[in-house]
Amino acid sequence: MSSLSTGLRQWRERVSALFQDHEIFVRTHGHVRFLRVSAVWQKRVALIAGLVLLAWAGATLAVLVNQLLSSGERAEVAQKQAAAAAAEARIAKYRDRVAETAADLEERQNQLDEWQKSYFGDEPAIPGEAAATGAEAKPAPLKTSAIDPNLPPEAQALARIEARQEAFSARLLAAVSARAAKAESAVAKLGLDPASLVRSAAAGRGGPFIPYRGRLGRAGELGKGFAALEGALFRMEVLERTLVAIPSGQPANVLMLSSSYGYRSDPFTGAGAMHSGLDFPGPIGSPILAAAPGKVVFVGQKSGYGNVVEVDHGQGILTRYAHLSGFTTRVGSAVAAGQQIAKMGSTGRSTGSHLHFEVRLNGAAVNPRRFLEAKADVLEVKADARQRVGALAAGTGGAR
Numbered sequence: 001m002s003s004l005s006t007g008l009r010q011w012r013e014r015v016s017a018l019f020q021d022h023e024i025f026v027r028t029h030g031h032v033r034f035l036r037v038s039a040v041w042q043k044r045v046a047l048i049a050g051l052v053l054l055a056w057a058g059a060t061l062a063v064l065v066n067q068l069l070s071s072g073e074r075a076e077v078a079q080k081q082a083a084a085a086a087a088e089a090r091i092a093k094y095r096d097r098v099a100e101t102a103a104d105l106e107e108r109q110n111q112l113d114e115w116q117k118s119y120f121g122d123e124p125a126i127p128g129e130a131a132a133t134g135a136e137a138k139p140a141p142l143k144t145s146a147i148d149p150n151l152p153p154e155a156q157a158l159a160r161i162e163a164r165q166e167a168f169s170a171r172l173l174a175a176v177s178a179r180a181a182k183a184e185s186a187v188a189k190l191g192l193d194p195a196s197l198v199r200s201a202a203a204g205r206g207g208p209f210i211p212y213r214g215r216l217g218r219a220g221e222l223g224k225g226f227a228a229l230e231g232a233l234f235r236m237e238v239l240e241r242t243l244v245a246i247p248s249g250q251p252a253n254v255l256m257l258s259s260s261y262g263y264r265s266d267p268f269t270g271a272g273a274m275h276s277g278l279d280f281p282g283p284i285g286s287p288i289l290a291a292a293p294g295k296v297v298f299v300g301q302k303s304g305y306g307n308v309v310e311v312d313h314g315q316g317i318l319t320r321y322a323h324l325s326g327f328t329t330r331v332g333s334a335v336a337a338g339q340q341i342a343k344m345g346s347t348g349r350s351t352g353s354h355l356h357f358e359v360r361l362n363g364a365a366v367n368p369r370r371f372l373e374a375k376a377d378v379l380e381v382k383a384d385a386r387q388r389v390g391a392l393a394a395g396t397g398g399a400r
């Protein structure tokens with residue numbers, strides 16, 4: 001402190017040394033005047049001059065600062081304008097995206113509605129839900145965490161709808177897959193190959209009619225989930241229709257000769273011969289019944305068979321009823337399972353009144369026993385399938 005006060009005193013002494021009393025002689029018109037300029041007066045003048053200088057400097061500085069500030073503000077305004085323009089561009093882009101997303105969502109919803117209608121009719125709810133099938137169809141969680149919180153509100157709303165749509169489609173896929181799996185196992189128990197049935201239906205090869213109402217693979221562009229759903233629906237459709245087409249109903253209310261299919265000695269020649277069906281002996285005129293829903297495709301005579309009726313059940317499955325004494329149906333008629341189509345008789349190569357019953361799969365005779373003796377579990381799945389496919393199966397028997 002003492003050094004500071006010492007320094008201050010020295011500085012003051014130095015300043016005081018600058019201002020000293022001066023005496024000035026002024027001679028005007030012969031008179032000599034004597035002006036005295038004191039140190040105090042000099043100091044006052046210097047102080048005033050200093051203050052004026054300081055005021056000028058302050059004003060100049062204020063103007064400068066003001067200018068600097070306003071240029072900063074201008075920069076800020078420009079920055080804000082640029083940000084607003086960028087935001088506008090972003091919003092325009094969002095608007096395009098939102099419109100595009102909304103169009104996508106609508107297209108997907110249309111597809112879901114179409115599937116719901118064509119596969120499940122007017123039932124309001126998804127049938128075959130996890131509760132009914134016992135399958136572990138766990139609903140997919142809503143992916144709300146995946147929704148960008150920076151999106152504008154309308155885009156977030158669409159993203160939420162999209163997430164719900166995906167969850168719905170995942171639940172539908174689980175339900176449809178569970179149904180398809182049940183049908184697959186039932187079809188396999190009947191001795192048919194589910195994979196080849198689905199393959200040949202997908203390839204659209206002749207014989208089995210194509211149940212799919214639309215172009216397979218169309219849903220692929222709506223996303224992976226939709227492609228999977230389309231595949232599962234197609235599979236379910238083919239397998240359930242096959243089950244419905246299975247001739248598991250008794251073709252006559254009489255006992256069958258269970259050992260009659262296969263090689264046996266011909267009743268006329270005694271030589272070994274292939275017997276391609278099952279025989280049901282009974283009184284002449286006994287009602288002959290369609291073993292499954294389908295369409296009558298032949299009514300008339302065939303060499304050796306006598307009077308014959310053939311019913312196409314779709315999926316490449318056909319039943320033939322032979323040695324009849326009369327017909328109660330016509331070609332083109334849609335018949336239900338158990339509906340009478342003819343009367344038992346002994347026409348053609350027959351040794352007595354009986355029904356010769358044949359099942360043909362894609363043109364080749366197969367043993368009808370495995371269908372007629374289908375177990376309760378298979379019949380249950382078949383009944384479920386018939387309930388869904390329902391009236392369609394009776395009306396759209398086949399396309400041969």
Ligand SMILES: [Zn+2]
Binds near residue numbers: 275278355356
């Ligand atoms: Zn026979």
